[in-house]
Structures are given as structure tokens and as C-alpha cells.
Amino acid sequence: MGFIVGPWLAQAVRAAVDLSLAEHLANGPRTASEIAEAEGADPEATARFLRACASMGLVAYAEKGFTGTELLAVLHRDAPMSLRDLAASQSSACLWLTWARIPEAVRSGEAQSTQALGMPFFDYLAAHPDEGALFGAAMTSMSAPVIRDAVEVIDIGDATTVVDVGGAHGSFALAMLAKHPGIEAIVLDLPHALPGARAAAVERGLDDRFTAVAGDFFKEVPQGDIMLLKFILHDWSDDDGVRILSNCRDALRPGGRIVITEIVIDDHAPGIAPLMDISMLACTGSRERTLAEFDDLLTRAGLRRTASTPVEPPYVVIEATAAAVGK
Numbered sequence: 001m002g003f004i005v006g007p008w009l010a011q012a013v014r015a016a017v018d019l020s021l022a023e024h025l026a027n028g029p030r031t032a033s034e035i036a037e038a039e040g041a042d043p044e045a046t047a048r049f050l051r052a053c054a055s056m057g058l059v060a061y062a063e064k065g066f067t068g069t070e071l072l073a074v075l076h077r078d079a080p081m082s083l084r085d086l087a088a089s090q091s092s093a094c095l096w097l098t099w100a101r102i103p104e105a106v107r108s109g110e111a112q113s114t115q116a117l118g119m120p121f122f123d124y125l126a127a128h129p130d131e132g133a134l135f136g137a138a139m140t141s142m143s144a145p146v147i148r149d150a151v152e153v154i155d156i157g158d159a160t161t162v163v164d165v166g167g168a169h170g171s172f173a174l175a176m177l178a179k180h181p182g183i184e185a186i187v188l189d190l191p192h193a194l195p196g197a198r199a200a201a202v203e204r205g206l207d208d209r210f211t212a213v214a215g216d217f218f219k220e221v222p223q224g225d226i227m228l229l230k231f232i233l234h235d236w237s238d239d240d241g242v243r244i245l246s247n248c249r250d251a252l253r254p255g256g257r258i259v260i261t262e263i264v265i266d267d268h269a270p271g272i273a274p275l276m277d278i279s280m281l282a283c284t285g286s287r288e289r290t291l292a293e294f295d296d297l298l299t300r301a302g303l304r305r306t307a308s309t310p311v312e313p314p315y316v317v318i319e320a321t322a323a324a325v326g327k
């Protein structure tokens, strides 16, 4: 039953985010009527919704009204590594409507975003700026523990410019800037992602060493010493991945490196990795890959793997240089 009503639970979490329950209950108990009034929501429906949230362990009954639980606290917008934006995005139209076509994705082996959304996944996000911005914020939300580990394993040597290729709101680039005061960072992404990236840089006081540029990684990538590619290759087919990697290789300064951060999957991978693989199939027709499959892409793009370091499971940081270097 937990699996069968899983969609109800995911949408209830999204509604908890929409009603800002974590924020309303952050400083002690509130009644359903108080929350309904603050949100302009129907009082009786709000009381019934809070009862449902209590059954899920998001809230608990208090002497007067409801208190938030530890589970709810991770949805607070100011929580360390908050999951608020991720929860809202995962059950928003772009992913929800596409996942409803997983049977068709499995039967055809093809992406379903055009059938579900009327256009390819990233075109849809570009055409719907609110969902696009939410998706960018969700990437930041999902990335926090991976980035925390990845910045520790990347030895930047004498690099001066890091390029975050498809960097969304630039959370990886900004973490690199915060750790390495001598470098500058460029985020390359589609135009809809850039206001969020610039705002994040200003908010963290790192905008003097940060540039966000609109572009297409299938055409050209800005020059740099380190190319960060996090959660990019899993969106694309092997041929597309080779094109992106080749453009990154062409933009590498002498001695530069490509740093891929992705799930590395195998047949017995537990937890989220095989499910993410199916999500990739439905949304973009692509896949999560084994290390051997990454090596194959790298070789086809004229690159050579120099390191692979597991970070927050199931993610791995894979480093590569131009194949001719060091031969």
C-alpha cells in the first residue's frame, strides 16, 4: 500500500511546502485555523490536511493544534540542506506528468516528455520560467551533500578558472569559489537559469569572481582549467554526451581537467540510483551509467580517466584529461 499510495504522499509533501507548514510551526504549536488564516486557505480543509500530515509523521497533535516534527523541519526554507525546493519540484508538472508515462517509456525505451509536456524536457523548463526556476532551486537542494564532499576531493592545483557546465544556479561553482579564494568561476547554462545563478552569487557575496553566461554546451563551452559537469551527462544519450565532452575538452586550457560528478550505477545498486535511471529514461530518454560506460564516453571524446572517487552515495567524482596529455 505504501508504494500504491506513494503519489498521494508525494503530493501531500508538496502541499505541506505550498502551505509553508514547516515555517508556520517552526516556533511552536499553531491551530489549523491560524494556519488557514495565514495562508488564506479553507479552515476545515486545512484541519483535515493537518490530520493527514499527522498520519504521515509530518506534524503531531499538541494540546492546542499541531507541532512540527523533525521530518517536517527538513522542509523549512532555512534548514541546513533544506529539501523544500526539491519536494516542490519533484511533484510539479514537468516530472509528474512525465512519470505518469513510465509504462510507455519502458515499452518504447524512449523519453516521454514530448508526449507528456508537448516538448522535450529542457525546452519545457525554458518555456515555463517558474517551473524552470523551481527546477534550478531543486538541483541546488539535491546537490548540497554531494557538493560538500566533491569540493574536498577536487585538487585544483594551479587552476584559476572553473567552468560549471550546465551549472543551473551555480551551487557547485560557488562552493568552489568559497573554498578557493584565488580562483574565478563561470556558470554556463540556458538563459532561464541565469537570474537564479546571479542572485545566488550576490547572496553569498561571491559575485566579484563569478560570471553567469547563457549558451549551449552542444555548440561551445567557455575556456577554463577545470570543467565541472555535475548531473549533466545522465540527461543525454551517449552520442550527445560525447559531443558535450568533446566541447569541454576543446575548451580546456593546457593541463586542464574535466570533473564529472554523477551516479555510478551497477546491476545490484541499492536505493535511489536505479530509480533515478528510470526517471532519466522517462524525462530525457537517457540513463545512469557504469564506470565502464563513462570510460567509453571519455575515450570517444578524446579523454582519459585519471581518477574516480566515491562521495555521498551513490555519487562518484570522475576526473579526466585530454587523452594525449601524459601519454
Ligand SMILES: C[S@@+](CC[C@H](N)C(=O)[O-])C[C@H]1O[C@@H](n2cnc3c(N)ncnc32)[C@H](O)[C@@H]1O
Binding pocket: 122, 136, 139, 140, 143, 165, 166, 167, 168, 169, 188, 189, 190, 193, 215, 216, 217, 218, 229, 230, 231, 232, 235
Ligand atoms: C540536471 S540539471 C543539473 C544542474 C547542475 N549542474 C547541478 O548539478 O545542480 C541540468 C542543467 O543543464 C542545463 N542545460 C540543458 N541543456 C543545456 C544546453 N544545451 N546548454 C547549456 N545548459 C543546458 C539545464 O538548464 C540544467 O540547469
